[in-house]
Amino acid sequence: MDVDKQIAALQADLNAAHHITYLTGAGVSTPSHIPDYRSKNGIYNGISESPEQILSEETLFHQPAKFHHFVMENMYFPDAKPNIIHQKIATSCNKNGTLITQNVDGLDKKAGNKHVIEFHGDLYNIYCTKCHEKISYDSYKKSYLHEKDQGIIRPGIVLYGEPINEKVLTKSVEKIHDSDLVIIAGTSFVVYPFAQLLAYRQANAKIWVVNNTPVPAPKEVSTIIENAEKVFDKLYI
Ligand SMILES: [Zn+2]
Incomplete structure (x- = not known):
């Protein structure tokens, strides 16, 4: 499938979803020069x-x-500004979603996202x-x-060797479990325990990955190998 068809399929899942969880990493903030x-x-x-x-x-x-x-x-990078990905995820989360981010840069809050779980804390x-x-x-x-x-x-x-805050972990697991759509963007998804969150998904939840390189993921996951900024730019949220 070409990328435009994949984006259209993701758009259809977005339109049908009741509760969405986004999982994001560094690739979402690189367009903001972080x-x-x-x-x-x-x-x-x-x-x-x-x-x-x-x-x-x-x-x-x-x-x-x-x-x-x-x-x-x-x-x-205190002068960094949210980009189109932060903005669209914020709009989506404020309607019917939650963001769990590995990023510690605070850009999702700057974008107005009211449902952010900062998995690794806040700088x-x-x-x-x-x-x-x-x-x-x-x-x-x-x-x-x-x-x-x-x-x-x-x-x-969260420094290397320190545990993830227990409340953060519990809330993240709950949100994943309550979602019928999970979108993973801008992360190589290899950092433990962040990568393990997907294990708590509903059996029938739709899972999408948007990343510029392939990501290790279960085979039922739909993957768009493309720059996250380009993909989110085309989504109607
Ligand atoms: Zn003191």
């Missing part, structure tokens, strides 16, 4: 340490300057690890130490 850190040309290139090593509690607490420098240089939910006070991005940008108590400041994202 680099995909897991891709070959991602932000970790040229850095001798792996992302697993740097984005860990170990580095956060024992080499806080390195951690801070890394996230400021490579992860924060802008910044707090002091000593007193748990909320810290503004502007303060965190200046220093990783809380002036008041010298506590180390961190972003509320």
Whole structure:
């Protein structure tokens, strides 16, 4: 089937769906100029340490300057704007859907999406690890130490080795289970436990993948191998 026919088939499923769950990853934010850190040309290139090593509690607490420098240089893009994918998913979710995203950039909320589950947290939910006070991005940008108590400041994202918040996990499973349509976009879908969410789908739910490279998925999944931005641009939501 050519891509236009596939998009038409996805459109028909969208029109018929009662509750939709979207699962998204870095590929949804690359059109907003946020680099995909897991891709070959991602932000970790040229850095001798792996992302697993740097984005860990170990580095956060024992080499806080390195951690801070890394996230400021490579992860924060406060001027980034939502693109057509964020916007259309927001419109769809505000009607009858939920988004579960791996992205920590906050662009879905910026797009006005009121039903977002941030599976790996939010870069802008910044707090002091000593007193748990909320810290503004502007303060965190200046220093990783809380002036008041010298506590180390961190972003509320799930670091490598940390578990997914239990409430987030439970809510995600519920939403997948309640959906008759699941659309996976802009993710290679290999990050555990995010990739396992699909196991909780209804037996008769329609599943679509929109990604520029093939994704490991069960055979009943319909796949559109195309740039997610091009596909969402053509969808009527
Ligand atoms: Zn503090």
